[in-house]
Amino acid sequence: MNINSKIISLPYIEIVTKWINRLKITDRLTNSYKYKLLFYGSCNDGFIINKLHDICNNQSHTITFIKIKDSDEIFGGYNPIKWKFDNSFGITKDSFIFSFKNNNFILSRVMDERCAINNSPYYGLSFGNGDLCLYQTLRELRIHCKKTNCEKQIRENNSKYIVKEFEVFQIMQD
Known part of the structure; x- marks a missing residue:
């Protein structure tokens, strides 16, 4: 696997890739993937949701990594279907969200x-019905996590967090 990420390291990429293939953490990877960076944003750049929509619209098999400001926590989600931004819900049984913190993870x-x-x-990228939602305020980009359509809560509470930086990659089989 080859990924040029400012947010996530290769061991975590391997875990996420296993989840995409519905493997256990102890299973061996048999598929090889390329990770193509579609979008990067940081708190220094300013965040523009419309630009994210322009780039990610109609893109499928995307993985998002979100670094929280003043924290070592990373959130993310996998979307195997196309992003539409047309005020609809995308239907799939293969999407998931996750968090990594202090060498622990929640899938x-x-x-x-x-x-x-x-x-x-109106949102950046949104998984479930608010399970992991990236949105822009006048001053910053934020996320909130609330268990509604996914198996587990990926954060201890429903608080809103300021985003330091985020990346969206498209995953392609090698």
């Missing part, structure tokens, strides 16, 4: 496949 697969991906034009 949460979608339970209600009818509401797996929220294609709201």
Whole structure:
């Protein structure tokens, strides 16, 4: 695997790749993937949701990594279907969200496949119906996590967090 990420390291990429293939952490990877960076944003750049939508619209098999400001925590989600941003819900049973913190991780697969991906034009990228939602305020980009359509809560509480930087990669089989 080859990935040029400012946020996540190769051991975590291997874990996420196993989750995409529905493997256990102890299983051996048999597929090889390329990770193509589609979008990068940082708190220094300013965040523009419309630019993210322009780049990610109609892109499938994407993985998002989100670094939280003043924390070592990383959030993310996998979307195997196309992003639409047309105020609809994307239907899939294969999407999931996750968090990494202090060498611990939480994987949460979608339970209600009818509401797996929220294609709201007002959010950045949104998994479930608020399970992991990236959105822009006047001053910053934030996320909130609330268990609604996924198996597990990926954060201890429903607080909103300021984003330091995030990346969206498209995953392609090698």
